[in-house]
Amino acid sequence: MRKVSWWLGGMLLWAQAPVLIENADELGGTPERRLLQGHVRLRQDSLVLTCDWAALTADGAFQAEGHTQTQVGNQGTVWAPRLFYDPGRRQLVYEGGVRAFFPPTTLTAPRLVYDRDRALLYYEGGGELQDTTGVIRSPRGYYYTVEEKATFGGGVWLERANYRVYSDSVAYDTRTYTAYFPGPIWGADATSSDSLYGRRATWNRLSGEVFLADSCRFWDSVRAVQAEAGYYHAERDSGWAFCRVYYQQGGAVWAWADSASWVRDSLALRTNAALLWRQPEEIPVYLQAERLSARGTRLMAWDQAEWVQWPLRGRADTLVYDTLRRTVWLWGRVWLADTGMQMWAGAVQVRLRANRPDSAWAGGSVGLLSKADTFLWFFHQVRGDSAVARWDTLGRLASMRFWGKVEAVYYQREEARWQGGHYLQAAELQAELDSLQRPAYLRFTQRPTGTFWPATQLVKSPLWLRGLRWLPERERPQWPFHARPE
CATH class of the missing domain: 2.60.450.10 (Lipopolysaccharide (LPS) transport protein A like domain)
Structure with missing residues (x-):
């Protein structure tokens, strides 16, 4: 075996720089086409090639076969069974199961081209890139070795x-x-x-x-x-999720908001948020607020929270709905109503039975209004420090009991004529309501004190307890889909 280290005619160019043959076991061929075999090692600038066999022509073209390995400076290495070099384009073409390693990236392809001018490796017949994060496969791929x-x-x-x-x-x-x-x-x-x-x-x-x-x-x-x-x-x-968010969970929960976030089983909705929760054969629940959250079995709403679950509608600063215990808590400027009554309070807890209201507790200056004559704006009114309420099996408010500085306005009617309005004060009041949720019976623990006004004096100026007013339909929380769910 002979080792050869020489300048190939001193003028053989691989692109602009000459090719230095650093090693070869055998050298043959003609001046126009040199043949090298056995432990071949070539160098040009920062590029080093090793292979089993190589052929160099006088015009700078190059061909190599057998365990070819190209070292591209300190950037990476390319392995292939064979390669061809085009001096005009300054491109190395690798064929036959090519693998290029530019740490930590590996490219593999049946055919790979290395453009020395652009420091670009590319394939156009299928290939893949692999690094520590996984694999990228595509018909075409381009890798810039410097960038x-x-x-x-x-x-x-x-x-x-x-x-x-x-x-x-x-x-x-x-x-x-x-x-x-x-x-x-x-x-x-x-x-x-x-x-x-x-x-x-x-x-x-x-x-x-x-x-x-x-x-x-x-x-x-x-x-x-x-x-x-x-x-x-x-x-x-x-x-x-951001901007016009729509959320659906199974066939039971639908939600809308300007933005939303979730972590596993919890959901948070922000800005113009709304949520619909519906179970088979049950009355659906609709919530709306600036912020909504669902965690486990609880639905929570903050900032102008609204709740609609027929026959109830509610509004509060903060609302929590426990879907497992069938209990709703409302805090801060609470308003609660059904078809014939409206309630105001600082805090309310409502218990549901068969998805209909069963009982409630209210505190923090509680007020109750029920219709007497909507056209004349006559409304029965009660106000107290705290109260409890009970609904019948059809979901209609049946009775309420008030404690602490109770005030009441009750309109008296005989047959078709209004007689007038009573203003009463007491320490405790028990009110039984009829099917239209109007007071049918009032019982005071002590003899109440009060005043009576004839109806003629109240037509232009009905009686109103401080802080109470009947909220018209357009200002109440609305069911957004149709007039009333089945």
Whole structure:
């Protein structure tokens, strides 16, 4: 065996710089086409090639076969069974199961081209990129070795752990492990039903975070979320959604808001939030507020919270609905009403039975109004420090009991004529209501004190207790879908 280290005619060029033959066991051929065999090692600038056999021509073209390995400076290495070099284009063409390693990135393809002028590796017949976060497969791929960035096209599949993502094209930064999707993206967890879609997206493959824009959807076996933009973290099973958010959980919960977030089984809705909860053969529940939250069996609402569950409508600063215990708590400027009465209080607790009101407790200056004559604005009124209420089996308010500084306004009618209005004060009051939720019987614990006004004096100026007024229909919480649910 002979080792050869020489300048190939001193003028043989590989592009602009000469090729230095650092080693070869055998050298042959003609001046126009040199043949090298056995432990071949060539160098040009920062590029080093080793192979079993090589052929160099006078015009600078080059061919190598057998365990070819190209060292591209300190950037990376390319392995292939054979390669060809085009000096005019300054391109190395690798064929036959090519593997390129630019730490921590590995590219594999049946055919790979390295453009020295652009420091670009690319394939156009199918290939993949692999790093510590997973694999990216595509028909076309381009990797810029200096910037350490890649682009893929022709239908791209990305894999990370159990997650699979598809898009028409992808730009990928291997230094930050971030994938940018200029077009639609579909993603799914292979081990579960978690899926997502977005018209544009950014995916941090290291952390698993996905940012979606221009309309997006998330869905699994339990819920579905649709919005203009969103964020999703698969490992944490959490996400955010922004702008015109629509949320659905099974066939029981629907929600809308300007923004939403969820972590596992909890949901938070913000700004113009609304939620509909419906169980088979039960009266649906509708909530609306600036902020809504669902955690386990509890629905919570803050800031102008509204609740509609026929025959009740409620409004409060804060509201909590326990779907398991069938109990509703309302705090702060509470207003509660059904078809014939309205109640005002600082706090109210309502217990439901068969999804209809059963009983309630109210505190913090409680007021009750019921219709006497809507046209004349005559309303029976009671006010006290606290109260309890009871509904009948049909969901109609049947009785109430008031304690502490009780005031009452009761309108008296005989046959078709109004006689007048009574203003009464007492320490305790028991009121029984008829089927129209009008007081049919009042019982005081002590002899009440008060005043009577003839009806003629009240037609133009009806009696009103301080702080009470009858809320007209247009100002009450509304059922948004149709006039009344079945």
